[in-house]
Amino acid sequence: MAASDKSVDDSLYPIAVLIDELKNEDVQLRLNSIKKLSTIALALGEERTRSELIPFLTETIYDEDEVLLALADQLGNFTSLVGGPEFAMYLIPPLESLATVEETVVRDKAVESLRTVAAEHSAQDLEIHVVPTLQRLVSGDWFTSRTSACGLFSVCYPRVTQPVKAELRANFRKLCQDETPMVRRAAANKLGEFAKVVETEYLKSDLIPNFVQLAQDDQDSVRLLAVEACVSIAQLLPQDDVEHLVLPTLRQCASDSSWRVRYMVAEKFVDLQKAVGPEITRVDLVPAFQYLLKDAEAEVRAAVATKVKDFCANLDKVNQVQIILSSILPYVRDLVSDPNPHVKSALASVIMGLSPMLGAYQTVEQLLPLFLIQLKDECPEVRLNIISNLDCVNDVIGIQQLSQSLLPAIVELAEDSKWRVRLAIIEYMPALAGQLGQEFFDQKLRGLCMGWLNDHVYAIREAATLNMKKLVEQFGAPWAEQAIIPMILVMSRNKNYLHRMTCLFCLNVLAEVCGTDITTKLLLPTVLLLAADPVANVRFNVAKTLQKISPFLEASVIDAQVKPTLDKLNTDTDVDVKHFAAQAIAGIAAA
């Protein structure tokens, strides 16, 4: 090598190390090196990358899967490193080999990269370099290569000449009829995207027969993928064609003997509905929907139950209410008392969404009775889902109506044995309070809100504390002073330290909404009193609370009352009391 190259090669030393590591026995080192492949290529330059690095990599195809995966990934972004699109074909041979390996993850990544790289080829290069690769993969002996081939059709097809297009369609048909289910599965999987790039006439003459065939496959895993393709195909065809080309197959899938296929239909139902339009929906999909709502398999019912709201929302507005009332609700009513909790819970998560579609009158007439049943359901998720979605009904029928009919059930749930149900109720309280007004609230709900402060679950006490703050925001400080503060202050004398802690937590958040006057006169004395509590946890929470409420106190009060107390806590025997007292002193000084 010429002397002038010497210095260049020295600077390439780190690169040489990386290249060495590509051959290292330690997998981890090879992996690291592969991940820095772009650095190596950049240092080598385009020419040497093409002539040395790529051939070398093509040979390493027999490495560990982990390394191959990284390699397949890297090569997808390599076009600029080999010299731009006109040299992209150099990347095809290694990727082709990677697309045939046994490990699925590697193959999928290789196909992904092949798609990227193929798109960067000119139309001419595509036909010369990529299409032969595709065809080699199609006729590969081993199912792995044929599986990979399926992913390349949609990128090649739009950019090749007519005769090649015909070949590709024939190739794809061959794969749809492959003897190996894995290949048919891959074909079914890619059918939708391929359909999008094929001309409508060939879609009807070539692909639809493939689709019909895949939808009748022996293997349910193939059939369920055909359902997905169904959505894409239906989107591409005019109504008439959908009706006689796609619908028979769809009907058959909806009543397939395998529940997994029916489940897939249920999952895709709203997409299908959007694809076929209102008329076919009314005539064909509504019966299919009813059929699925009564499916023997709970998984299918649960899947389709979650679609009830979206399906109804996408119905033609002209006869939406009528279809819901006459064709959907009777089936929904059955699901409310379904034996399977998942089905009931799925329904409960969406059923409230029907309310805005049906309007106030029908909500009260038709839906409220169902909600009441669900609020009393033995399964806590059902109750929870209903409670958490009350607001959409609220908007339709108003809180007055809602509370009259549902309040007894809500009060019952306030004492539910599941704490998450209680939590959901608490979170709904401020809204309920705001709509019901103070008087009604004081009568019916205040007791509950106070009761939660003594709940034996910490999360409930915490939520109940925050709830107090939100209530004061609604009803104002005078209300707080008269209605809740006296009861909270009593808790500071409770024998159980947990209640004294809760009292502190309340004072903590109330100061912010009650203002200086109440904080100084009512809240602060109690906080200071608790500074002498025998339990350390209470004492350090006094320190925390003092820091938190100090912004709502006059400077003179802080100097005269807060600081001496904190100084005393700062000499406490307990480490944590000292820590939090010191923190509070520093915090107040900095403010």
Place this chain on the structure above:
Amino acid sequence: MSDYSDLDRQIEQLKRCEIIKENEVKALCAKAREILVEEGNVQRVDSPVTVCGDIHGQFYDLKELFKVGGDVPEKNYLFMGDFVDRGYYSVETFLLLLALKVRYPDRITLIRGNHESRQITQVYGFYDECLRKYGSTAVWRYCTEIFDYFSLSAIIDGKIFCVHGGLSPVPSQYLDQIRSIDPQAGGARTTGPCAICFGAIPKDQTGWGVSPRGAGYLFGSDVVSQFNRTNDIDMICRAHQLVMEGFKWHFNETVLTVWSAPNYCYRCGNVAAILELNEYLHRDFVIFEAAPQESRGIPSKKPQADYFL
């Protein structure tokens, strides 16, 4: 005021079920050792305190426990061992508890269970989990070294004796004898001094027996009443055995089993319990269920490739 910002950050990270760095684990264990070395084999604990049983790496259920019980430091906790093994998140669970211990030594007490051992963690998951999550056994070594420093038992206000398993014939006559055990001395863990945390189980008859689980002793009601009388304690609180209701009394309310791993091994269908003792040792049980699915992270279906092993 010492600077806790690093430790607080690690605690926040662990609470999100994210592991901390290997060197952070090393430093954490070193700090924990300084604290634990000061604690006795019968660690004195003051009321109020909340007593918890086995956790077994069920991280999201531990978070649920803190939700129903309250967070450290607002509440004081005593965990009676078996933090690791079986669940998916032994690493995060143990490191979170250990980090809390280092941050608030007076607010949380950890005592040793039979799974806090080199041998058992190699069979029941903690070892593999460390290897998978850190790519080496270093973290497992740091953690198992710390296990040797954990107290074997605790006594609350001199009245409630807490231990992972129960009593064993060798040291249990007098608390002073337990105090003098040197767990690092090793030896036969299931029959020797450490047997109190390594498998003792209450049995229906009187006297002693050998555990059908193959390790440790069975202890009868007469053994308990004698132990309680000699040491002037009211009751023994232990964990170690799954009880479907979360807690269970034995021997006329002189022995209590507390179990804090709901839906144990993600399939037993049991509820869990914690025992809240207030400043007068008044007992209150809080029962809780497994964390709901949506609040759990999804354990990666594909374990990381074996190449790292």
